[in-house]
Amino acid sequence: MEWTYSQPVKLIFGTGKVESLDKIFAGFGLKNGLLVSDPVFVKNGLASKVSDYSRGALIEVFSDITPNPTVTNVDDCARLIREKNIEFVAALGGGSSLDCAKAACSVCRTPYSVVEFHSGKRKFEKDFIPLIAIPTTSGTGSEVTPVAVLSDPERGVKAPLVSDNFFPMCAIIDAALTLTVPSAITASTGMDVLSHALEGFWSKNHQPICDAMALHSARLVFEYLLPAYLDAGNLEAREKMSEASVMAGLAFGLPKTAGSHACSFPLTSVYHIPHGEACAFTLDAFTRINAEAENGRLHGFARMLGFTDAYGMADSILEMKRAMNMKITLADAGIPEEKLEELARLSQHPNMLNNPVAMDLESILKMYRSLKEKS
Numbered sequence: 001m002e003w004t005y006s007q008p009v010k011l012i013f014g015t016g017k018v019e020s021l022d023k024i025f026a027g028f029g030l031k032n033g034l035l036v037s038d039p040v041f042v043k044n045g046l047a048s049k050v051s052d053y054s055r056g057a058l059i060e061v062f063s064d065i066t067p068n069p070t071v072t073n074v075d076d077c078a079r080l081i082r083e084k085n086i087e088f089v090a091a092l093g094g095g096s097s098l099d100c101a102k103a104a105c106s107v108c109r110t111p112y113s114v115v116e117f118h119s120g121k122r123k124f125e126k127d128f129i130p131l132i133a134i135p136t137t138s139g140t141g142s143e144v145t146p147v148a149v150l151s152d153p154e155r156g157v158k159a160p161l162v163s164d165n166f167f168p169m170c171a172i173i174d175a176a177l178t179l180t181v182p183s184a185i186t187a188s189t190g191m192d193v194l195s196h197a198l199e200g201f202w203s204k205n206h207q208p209i210c211d212a213m214a215l216h217s218a219r220l221v222f223e224y225l226l227p228a229y230l231d232a233g234n235l236e237a238r239e240k241m242s243e244a245s246v247m248a249g250l251a252f253g254l255p256k257t258a259g260s261h262a263c264s265f266p267l268t269s270v271y272h273i274p275h276g277e278a279c280a281f282t283l284d285a286f287t288r289i290n291a292e293a294e295n296g297r298l299h300g301f302a303r304m305l306g307f308t309d310a311y312g313m314a315d316s317i318l319e320m321k322r323a324m325n326m327k328i329t330l331a332d333a334g335i336p337e338e339k340l341e342e343l344a345r346l347s348q349h350p351n352m353l354n355n356p357v358a359m360d361l362e363s364i365l366k367m368y369r370s371l372k373e374k375s
């Protein structure tokens, strides 16, 4: 086995860390910054508090960002960066805001629309302005990945754009920022964390450092996601989910995700299921499919977490989804029988090739058909 490991993002973890933004920015010599914020924080006042914490280093706010950010969001943000001669960006929000900011920090150094890059016509030069990521959900791990997932409604695609330019200079992980996440979003983003941990582990590109992080992260999700879901103000559970989220980001960053993420893209773009819930929709099914792969290494993983085997872990994932009122069957998700073939075809995203059990159109269809009835 051969592998390499690198991780260029400085991580600053701790409740209340966001209040020291001025010192953190000064440490990097950053000034004339743009705050790219989820619109919810402009409404509830957090964006203006964060600007205050920066003591003048953040001079503008951009918040025109939709969930599953669009190429238009990125182009608008890049235009503002150019117009105002912005020197760095601080991104405050979930994966949507972070991904919009990541792409804008490179697009702003070009005369082009992000569509040129997202459609594969052009590649980025190594030219970008620095990004400080401040995640407010425990979910995507976007703060440690070189990925920005963007939607292009005109081309009808939601797809990842990948560039080493997108690694933030630093990520500030402050669990206090996640205390306001509503329960349904806690559930969805938390299951995204579990998908990253499991898929990073079973990806064909798995490697030992990421395996260890996957195990640590999955253990935390099984212990702390439900408490965070049931009591939004449970700071201990929120902190542990923040830890799980960043560790899971590191667990899948190099091995990449596999079948559940491949399926999540059409589940979100066609059936409008939020990203984490879309990953969770097939996660227990893929746990069963992958249970025996590579001499049953997933059984070993499950046993280290206290399950009887990988099938026991799959049962527990299904139980968690039930307990958090998430979609379990095709009917719950609003997927009609006659659309299953199309869904299976759209699920043949390149990430599917990382699945340890080869999945062709027929086996993807069979997997979706297994979600017909409540088990």
Ligand code: NAD
Pocket (backbone or CB within 6 Å): 038, 039, 040, 066, 067, 068, 069, 093, 094, 095, 096, 097, 099, 136, 137, 139, 140, 141, 142, 145, 146, 147, 148, 149, 177, 178, 179, 180, 181, 182, 185, 189, 192, 275, 276
């Ligand atoms: P999100 O950023 O879309 O936010 C979901 C909702 O939660 C929004 O309505 C937002 O306003 C709200 N919200 C966020 N933080 C909040 C808070 N602290 N309090 C109250 N409300 C809050 O959700 P997400 O799951 O973090 O990100 C999903 C996006 O990230 C998708 O587009 C997904 O494809 C992408 N993604 C990216 C990567 C990556 O490596 N870049 C990995 C996985 C997923």
